[in-house]
Amino acid sequence: MCTYETVCLCVDGSGKGPGGSWLRVTDATVYFDHPVHAMADHTLNIDFTDPAKGPAARIALELTAESARRLVAAIQEALDAVPAELTR
Amino acid sequence: MTTSTIKITGDGGDEIEAYLARPAETDRRGGVVVIHHMPGYDRATKEIVRRFAELGYDAICPNLYWREAPGAAPDDAAATARAQGGVPDDRLVGDVAGAAAYLRGLDTANGRVGVIGYCSGGRQSVLAACRLDLDAAVDCYGAFVTGTPPEGMPMRRNLVEELPNLRTPLLGLFGADDKYPGPEQVAELRDILAAHGKDFEEHTYDEAGHAFFAVDRPAYRVAAANDGWERIAAFYGKHLAG
Numbered sequence: 001m002c003t004y005e006t007v008c009l010c011v012d013g014s015g016k017g018p019g020g021s022w023l024r025v026t027d028a029t030v031y032f033d034h035p036v037h038a039m040a041d042h043t044l045n046i047d048f049t050d051p052a053k054g055p056a057a058r059i060a061l062e063l064t065a066e067s068a069r070r071l072v073a074a075i076q077e078a079l080d081a082v083p084a085e086l087t088r
Numbered sequence: 089m090t091t092s093t094i095k096i097t098g099d100g101g102d103e104i105e106a107y108l109a110r111p112a113e114t115d116r117r118g119g120v121v122v123i124h125h126m127p128g129y130d131r132a133t134k135e136i137v138r139r140f141a142e143l144g145y146d147a148i149c150p151n152l153y154w155r156e157a158p159g160a161a162p163d164d165a166a167a168t169a170r171a172q173g174g175v176p177d178d179r180l181v182g183d184v185a186g187a188a189a190y191l192r193g194l195d196t197a198n199g200r201v202g203v204i205g206y207c208s209g210g211r212q213s214v215l216a217a218c219r220l221d222l223d224a225a226v227d228c229y230g231a232f233v234t235g236t237p238p239e240g241m242p243m244r245r246n247l248v249e250e251l252p253n254l255r256t257p258l259l260g261l262f263g264a265d266d267k268y269p270g271p272e273q274v275a276e277l278r279d280i281l282a283a284h285g286k287d288f289e290e291h292t293y294d295e296a297g298h299a300f301f302a303v304d305r306p307a308y309r310v311a312a313a314n315d316g317w318e319r320i321a322a323f324y325g326k327h328l329a330g
Binding site: 006008027029031033034036039040041047049051054055056058060 | 125126127130156157160161163164165166167168170171173174207297298299305306307
């Protein structure tokens, strides 16, 4: 099914996008729904975007639920492994 | 067959893009409005539009995300529309009405127009058939036509209150392994439509789940899809003949 559920957040960072160019990203949407490309019925999808630059300014990820959970844990592990003053 | 990307008048008088496919023959025939799935106005959906032209219908798919992302790649447009809250039900109805009016204005039109949608479009197909002057509707595994969205999920509302107003015969095609809509939701749909004396034809396929028509996805089930296409051809052949 299409879940419709979408979590939106503001972010501050950069990503490498189409054509090998870097893109400053200001927004992210996170949702669990049908992928466009991944070979799964549903995936955890993350779109990093800069809406001011139009719909094509997007870096997209489609991860299986298990992959997404491992990514969450890895992000937390990486953040926890460095001195706290670096991540404030 | 000819295909083209055109502009039509959608909800609120807005000009939106649409993909049109027409048989080469000049005889009078029905039309079909194809509602694309949530991943967008994509290549797979355009293939479906062409298939309806191959079946002998003028067929059209409005780009439901045109307002949010004109000219964008289908996946980028879908992501943009999603981030902005998706397609409101009333706007969907207006866009389907515009697409149906365009089909009825063609020189080959016999005046009869059907609607079909897949996944989220299945629900939208039923919605359009409840509110618009159409002649036949097909719902391919649309979730939350009936049933209650899981708690905490900000889902579109179901269509239970709209179903008594269904104005066309409805063909429903579902996968037995699908959970949304699951067999109990299909049964609820069947019971409601029967209680209101509506014309409902339903087929639920074993060894198929959600999105079994989607040839570019792992959910594709060739036996179910082939039989489903035969059911659709027969259903439209019955209700859209001029």
